[in-house]
Amino acid sequence: MTVAQAPLFPAVSDAVAVPTAWPPAARLATSADAHTFEGVLCEQWCDWQDLQVKTLARPPLQPGQVRLAMHHAGIGFALKLFVSGKYQRKPPLPFTPATEGSGVVIEVGEGVTGLQVGQRVAAALDWGGLAQEAVVTAETVYPVPDELPLGLAAALPLTYGTTWAAFEWRAKLQPGEVLLVHGASGALGMAAVQIGRFMGATVIATASTPEKRAAALANGAHHVLGSEAEALSSEVKRLTGGRGVDVVFDPVGGALFDASLRCTAPEGRMLSIGFASGTIPQVATNLLLVKNISVIGFNYGLYIGWGLSDERRRHAATVQALMARLFAAVGQGAVARPLTQHVPFAQWREGVATTMTRQAVGKVIIDLV
Numbered sequence: 001m002t003v004a005q006a007p008l009f010p011a012v013s014d015a016v017a018v019p020t021a022w023p024p025a026a027r028l029a030t031s032a033d034a035h036t037f038e039g040v041l042c043e044q045w046c047d048w049q050d051l052q053v054k055t056l057a058r059p060p061l062q063p064g065q066v067r068l069a070m071h072h073a074g075i076g077f078a079l080k081l082f083v084s085g086k087y088q089r090k091p092p093l094p095f096t097p098a099t100e101g102s103g104v105v106i107e108v109g110e111g112v113t114g115l116q117v118g119q120r121v122a123a124a125l126d127w128g129g130l131a132q133e134a135v136v137t138a139e140t141v142y143p144v145p146d147e148l149p150l151g152l153a154a155a156l157p158l159t160y161g162t163t164w165a166a167f168e169w170r171a172k173l174q175p176g177e178v179l180l181v182h183g184a185s186g187a188l189g190m191a192a193v194q195i196g197r198f199m200g201a202t203v204i205a206t207a208s209t210p211e212k213r214a215a216a217l218a219n220g221a222h223h224v225l226g227s228e229a230e231a232l233s234s235e236v237k238r239l240t241g242g243r244g245v246d247v248v249f250d251p252v253g254g255a256l257f258d259a260s261l262r263c264t265a266p267e268g269r270m271l272s273i274g275f276a277s278g279t280i281p282q283v284a285t286n287l288l289l290v291k292n293i294s295v296i297g298f299n300y301g302l303y304i305g306w307g308l309s310d311e312r313r314r315h316a317a318t319v320q321a322l323m324a325r326l327f328a329a330v331g332q333g334a335v336a337r338p339l340t341q342h343v344p345f346a347q348w349r350e351g352v353a354t355t356m357t358r359q360a361v362g363k364v365i366i367d368l369v
């Protein structure tokens with residue numbers, strides 16, 4: 001007998017009945033503005049180093065939106081793509097970058113339920129995180145349990161959300177499987193090591209320096225390897241008795257992806273998460289065929305309104321449920337706490353540079369208060 005399963009997400013037609021109001025373009029404050037705040041501003045597509053802190057005017061809140069006093073903003077590798085106009089979605093100019101953070105609700109728009117002024121929350125933002133205030137759609141605001149400091153919660157909505165969802169929804173990682181994580185000292189890589197371990201996998205982590213490999217081991221990896229593509233396949237086979245890995249988590253791309261294909265076990269799954277190396281790999285489909293391997297593209301943005309059409313409403317209940325489980329698991333210590341590097345707002349430039357120059361170990365967080 002076949003048991004019918006409820007779909008993970010409702011049908012598309014249910015999703016976009018009401019258009020979502022995106023955060024408006026930022027506006028420089030004038031002496032007529034009663035409420036102003038400081039924020040990093042991107043006024044034209046540029047190198048991230050050309051960004052400046054400016055005094056901004058508070059925009060009116062649209063129905064369905066929430067205003068946050070930002071306490072912490074997470075810095076991701078994609079920030080430089082975002083401000084140079086090379087990311088897959090382009091905010092209205094001028095805008096404030098940063099798409100993940102935490103803070104306190106200071107205003108709730110018409111039609112928003114379940115969020116109150118004063119509530120501690122984390123959020124996946126369309127943009128606008130690197131400022132003292134931000135406007136965000138209610139669908140992507142997540143309550144933070146008391147036991148979880150806001151400074152750690154800032155790393156969870158995108159970095160951990162992406163990783164957890166990729167394993168659970170797409171790769172369907174199983175206890176006892178062997179997981180290979182690239183860029184394991186980076187933000188997503190660290191999350192993948194922790195969540196992979198929590199889900200019961202044996203984790204092999206790659207990183208480029210002894211310091212980064214030590215951090216990956218301290219963070220829960222069972223084995224660490226260098227990130228040289230030439231040696232990867234033989235080293236992984238040595239660790240796995242010649243069998244290879246079941247799942248690959250790859251936020252780096254380039255030569256490491258191709259090398260991973262050569263040490264993936266039959267019926268393995270390769271998650272293509274990002275291209276931090278700057279090189280988009282080409283797939284040797286003969287290897288997919290011979291070993292029954294699946295290459296799985298994963299864009300978490302699809303679920304939070306960053307896809308080709310804005311489907312955040314369709315996916316909101318599923319994403320909120322995943323976030324609640326994730327926040328509880330981290331809050332209660334079942335998943336190790338994110339490894340974060342905190343930098344004060346006055347030094348935001350140094351903080352962003354840490355990520356952009358490949359120096360970061362874990363997630364760089366700019367403290368806005």
Ligand SMILES: NC(=O)c1ccc[n+]([C@@H]2O[C@H](COP(=O)([O-])OP(=O)(O)OC[C@H]3O[C@@H](n4cnc5c(N)ncnc54)[C@H](OP(=O)(O)O)[C@@H]3O)[C@@H](O)[C@H]2O)c1
Binds near residue numbers: 183207208209355357
């Ligand atoms: N698919 C999705 O939904 C999704 C969501 C969020 C982010 N992403 C993407 O995932 C990627 C990683 O993001 P992240 O925030 O984890 O970045 P990150 O913290 O900077 O980590 C990236 C890691 O990649 C490795 N790397 C290898 N070559 C590199 C190079 N040329 N430049 C910089 N790093 C290099 C580095 O580790 P080693 O030094 O050890 O090699 C670094 O730790 C980005 O491309 C981002 O856009 C995708």
